[in-house]
Amino acid sequence: MIYASGLRKSFVAGGSTVEAVRGIDVEVRKGEYFGFLGPNGAGKSSTMRMIAAVSPVSGGSLKILGLDPAKDGPEIRARIGVCPQEDTLDTELNVRDNLVIYGRYFGLSRTEVKQRAEELLEFVQLTEKATAKVDDLSGGMKRRLTIARSLINKPEVLLLDEPTTGLDPQARHVVWDRLFRLKQQGVTLVMTTHYMDEAEQLCDRLVVMDKGLIVAEGSPTDLIREYSTREVAELRFGIGENELVAPKVEDLAERVEVLPDRLLLYSADGEETIAKVHERGLEPVMSLVRRSTLEDVFLRLTGRTLVD
Numbered sequence: 001m002i003y004a005s006g007l008r009k010s011f012v013a014g015g016s017t018v019e020a021v022r023g024i025d026v027e028v029r030k031g032e033y034f035g036f037l038g039p040n041g042a043g044k045s046s047t048m049r050m051i052a053a054v055s056p057v058s059g060g061s062l063k064i065l066g067l068d069p070a071k072d073g074p075e076i077r078a079r080i081g082v083c084p085q086e087d088t089l090d091t092e093l094n095v096r097d098n099l100v101i102y103g104r105y106f107g108l109s110r111t112e113v114k115q116r117a118e119e120l121l122e123f124v125q126l127t128e129k130a131t132a133k134v135d136d137l138s139g140g141m142k143r144r145l146t147i148a149r150s151l152i153n154k155p156e157v158l159l160l161d162e163p164t165t166g167l168d169p170q171a172r173h174v175v176w177d178r179l180f181r182l183k184q185q186g187v188t189l190v191m192t193t194h195y196m197d198e199a200e201q202l203c204d205r206l207v208v209m210d211k212g213l214i215v216a217e218g219s220p221t222d223l224i225r226e227y228s229t230r231e232v233a234e235l236r237f238g239i240g241e242n243e244l245v246a247p248k249v250e251d252l253a254e255r256v257e258v259l260p261d262r263l264l265l266y267s268a269d270g271e272e273t274i275a276k277v278h279e280r281g282l283e284p285v286m287s288l289v290r291r292s293t294l295e296d297v298f299l300r301l302t303g304r305t306l307v308d
């Protein structure tokens with residue numbers, strides 16, 4: 001569905017060149033949920049805009065649905081759906097009309113667009129809000145409406161830029177549920193996120209990006225298995241003490257990371273690791289055991305946390 005090789009994007013800003021994407025290889029298969037995971041400035045949005053055929057490629061090659069974005073931009077844009085990070089809904093219009101106007105823009109007839117709008121309102125559970133003003137919707141409802149709008153042309157590929165940023169946990173789960181349903185319908189989804197739990201929940205496969213490059217690729221489970229241990233013991237000592245304690249526990253785990261507020265001890269058995277810490281007479285003010293996540297993978301690969 002999407003094939004990129006040595007893909008690059010650079011911007012000239014204020015006389016200097018910013019290399020936003022520095023040569024990446026990506027292949028997205030039909031029906032797959034594919035993610036770009038990375039911190040702010042990693043180059044995710046720049047990549048998505050090239051895939052959406054709204055930003056020209058600076059180097060390398062890119063094919064979307066077998067088409068060349070430099071030549072076939074209009075056809076690509078007609079066959080994909082784009083859900084931007086910011087809600088760009090028309091606040092002058094009610095909920096239903098936001099879909100209707102968008103559908104007309106895609107060339108759907110009045111009858112087609114009316115039917116499609118009702119289907120989509122139902123799909124995103126906004127039928128009861130059809131005549132409400134956009135400004136009266138909650139953040140989660142606005143996001144669902146934006147997703148519905150991006151589906152108006154029955155896209156083969158849906159591009160989602162940070163689908164749940166800014167939503168509360170319950171609203172995020174409702175969005176995720178709708179995205180799971182789209183998968184059942186066979187839609188290919190490409191998303192960016194800097195939430196590791198979102199990537200773990202939704203993505204079949206993902207690439208971790210940092211500073212314009214891909215630093216790892218695989219399914220969430222494979223990445224965790226490859227770059228982390230099964231469990232992580234998180235320990236907090238007194239203010240400023242974490243760094244002092246770190247050398248004293250280094251031999252108790254496969255790896256120790258010192259974060260500003262915590263020590264992370266990577267091992268197969270977190271409880272056992274904490275017990276050994278106590279045996280050394282070290283008393284953390286907080287300790288817990290959790291399983292490894294993509295956040296740990298990212299920390300291992302880049303030395304930074306995703307939310308830096």
Ligand SMILES: Nc1ncnc2c1ncn2[C@@H]1O[C@H](COP(=O)(O)OP(=O)(O)OP(=O)(O)O)[C@@H](O)[C@H]1O
Pocket residue numbers: 011012013018019020038039040041042043044045046047194
């Ligand atoms: N239009 C532009 N002009 C100049 N520089 C840009 C432009 N768009 C992006 N950049 C720069 O390119 C780099 C990558 O930005 P990009 O938005 O692709 O990252 P991102 O991973 O999507 O981050 P975010 O999560 O903040 O959207 C950043 O250094 C950014 O400042």
